[in-house]
Amino acid sequence: MCGIVGYNGGLDAKEILLKGLEKLEYRGYDSAGIAVRNEEGVTVFKEKGRIADLRASVNLNVSADIGIGHTRWATHGVPNKLNAHPHQSTSGRFTLVHNGVIENYHLLQKAYLKGIQMQSDTDTEVIVQLVDLFAKEGLSTVEAFRKTLSLLHGSYALALLDQEDEDTIYVAKNKSPLLVGVGEGFNVVASDAMAMLQVTDQFIELRDKEVVLVHKDKVEITTLDGRAVERKPFTAELDASDIEKGTYPHYMLKEMDEQPGVVRKIIQEYSNEAGELTIDDQILEAIKAADRLYIIAAGTSYHAGLVGKQYFEKLAGIPVEVHISSEFGYNMPLLSEKPLFIFITQSGETADSRQVLVKVKELNYPALTITNVPGSTLSREADYTLLLHAGPEIAVASTKAYVAQVAVLAIAAYVTGKSLGKGVVLDLKQELAIVANGIQTIVDSKDELEQIAEDYLKIARNAFFIGRNLDFCVSVEGALKLKEISYIQAEGFAGGELKHGTIALIEEGTPVFALATQEQVALNIRGNVKEVVARGANACIISMEGLNEEGDRLVIPKVHTLLTPLVAVVPLQLISYYAALHRRCDVDKPRNLAKSVTVE
Numbered sequence: 001m002c003g004i005v006g007y008n009g010g011l012d013a014k015e016i017l018l019k020g021l022e023k024l025e026y027r028g029y030d031s032a033g034i035a036v037r038n039e040e041g042v043t044v045f046k047e048k049g050r051i052a053d054l055r056a057s058v059n060l061n062v063s064a065d066i067g068i069g070h071t072r073w074a075t076h077g078v079p080n081k082l083n084a085h086p087h088q089s090t091s092g093r094f095t096l097v098h099n100g101v102i103e104n105y106h107l108l109q110k111a112y113l114k115g116i117q118m119q120s121d122t123d124t125e126v127i128v129q130l131v132d133l134f135a136k137e138g139l140s141t142v143e144a145f146r147k148t149l150s151l152l153h154g155s156y157a158l159a160l161l162d163q164e165d166e167d168t169i170y171v172a173k174n175k176s177p178l179l180v181g182v183g184e185g186f187n188v189v190a191s192d193a194m195a196m197l198q199v200t201d202q203f204i205e206l207r208d209k210e211v212v213l214v215h216k217d218k219v220e221i222t223t224l225d226g227r228a229v230e231r232k233p234f235t236a237e238l239d240a241s242d243i244e245k246g247t248y249p250h251y252m253l254k255e256m257d258e259q260p261g262v263v264r265k266i267i268q269e270y271s272n273e274a275g276e277l278t279i280d281d282q283i284l285e286a287i288k289a290a291d292r293l294y295i296i297a298a299g300t301s302y303h304a305g306l307v308g309k310q311y312f313e314k315l316a317g318i319p320v321e322v323h324i325s326s327e328f329g330y331n332m333p334l335l336s337e338k339p340l341f342i343f344i345t346q347s348g349e350t351a352d353s354r355q356v357l358v359k360v361k362e363l364n365y366p367a368l369t370i371t372n373v374p375g376s377t378l379s380r381e382a383d384y385t386l387l388l389h390a391g392p393e394i395a396v397a398s399t400k401a402y403v404a405q406v407a408v409l410a411i412a413a414y415v416t417g418k419s420l421g422k423g424v425v426l427d428l429k430q431e432l433a434i435v436a437n438g439i440q441t442i443v444d445s446k447d448e449l450e451q452i453a454e455d456y457l458k459i460a461r462n463a464f465f466i467g468r469n470l471d472f473c474v475s476v477e478g479a480l481k482l483k484e485i486s487y488i489q490a491e492g493f494a495g496g497e498l499k500h501g502t503i504a505l506i507e508e509g510t511p512v513f514a515l516a517t518q519e520q521v522a523l524n525i526r527g528n529v530k531e532v533v534a535r536g537a538n539a540c541i542i543s544m545e546g547l548n549e550e551g552d553r554l555v556i557p558k559v560h561t562l563l564t565p566l567v568a569v570v571p572l573q574l575i576s577y578y579a580a581l582h583r584r585c586d587v588d589k590p591r592n593l594a595k596s597v598t599v600e
Ligand code: F6R
Pocket: 298, 299, 300, 301, 302, 344, 345, 346, 347, 348, 349, 350, 353, 396, 397, 398, 399, 480, 484, 595, 596, 597
């Protein structure tokens, strides 16, 4: 989703800003821009489309050492050059980039800006016009900025330049992520540390509604009412090489290949000195103290939650509800007496999930976040965090983070079950090691998976994924992967549901991917396959060793029944990837999608 960068220092600002925006490209955007300031004033460059288009439009002769930049994912107003950020006040004095959504922008416009001709359709322009208005009324820039912030309802991360101030980027945030990076003789602003790792790994977290002045040689943080705040930087533990594609054609392929290593890393990170799987004591006690777990998540993370529910119920005997975050927030079910909320989120920034966390904290319930990003908003605001240790996931379509989420959920449930004396019989550590090897076998079978994609999906308009029990949880994730990157309409559902409606859609040649990894229901799903084949479907059975039959198109290595989602999802990811390639889709940056969905 939208990204922000800012630079104030001794070097060429525009190159640092453009490089920063390139690092944010993976988050999804449809236009981009930068503004730089020198003795001649502020110059804005913006373009619809890719950063490469913006780069081509930048006048290389403009040299400046302070500037701000933005990638925009359209919310208010279509994606075009006019609506791209930065936005300027009519006088040209102030220039602003903004992530988030200002809910009351229409009201503010009516109340304060009646005489002003707006140049864009965005909510952002209202903010910059307000700062200008209050400055014209005699307030200093920081006072005008504060006054504007006090009027805003909604989410924002802001970076503002004042034509009359050569040494300050004015910064603030509310519910949207923003960091200040510190260096020797320069300071930077970024909505994601990755954007500025090129110049520093030292970052300061900002809290909601703080007002921050980023100068070349210092950073001043104050509360909205002006009280000074001291905060030390932290070291961003990201390896710049983790965010490079290397020789891979796509991040998604690289990240799928990393999955065996991710499972092994998780085993290591969650093992104690005695070599046993473990989780933090406080987290274990919080889970044990709960009479019901409420898993809250969106998209792929929600699908991981569906698997997690089975783990906690089967291994630890704790009842679990899994909820889509955007639904839960506005339609809260009756809660148990001692709930524990578990937020599953790769990015730790998803606005839909965060709004639930805010409500949960208002109600004083404990919350645990399972995330890949230490220091992310949902991690900071929850009582506890379990990290995924998957390394940065850049491709918009989540692959290794899903596998990591399922593995961490398995460990948390297993450790809880053991501690509760639930007679857990499996050796999870050993079984996860077998899973890692199983995933490796699949990622090494790319030719076969490419062929499956070609045979079943090259000309398909739609596709179905069916499974029962844990295979059902994987089938919905398989369908999501296919639709988001190949744009083939896909649906995942429980095999038993076919005859209750969906089978009406099956016609000659309709691709149906059927998972058969669950012994208890293997015969039933094969029965469902017969039903669709009888109606013309082109069925692709993916079974597991030991349950396979002649004619199955792919047989995945045998793993423990409970852990099949970790392995079964991988061929579906790769089939989706190759289907997208056949259709010449932009695999890493699918249309209309953003990596980190920071608006509700
Ligand atoms: C799909 C995908 C999304 C995310 C969803 C939640 O591949 O990645 O469905 O799972 O947007 O994001 P996080 O996990 O960051 O909360």
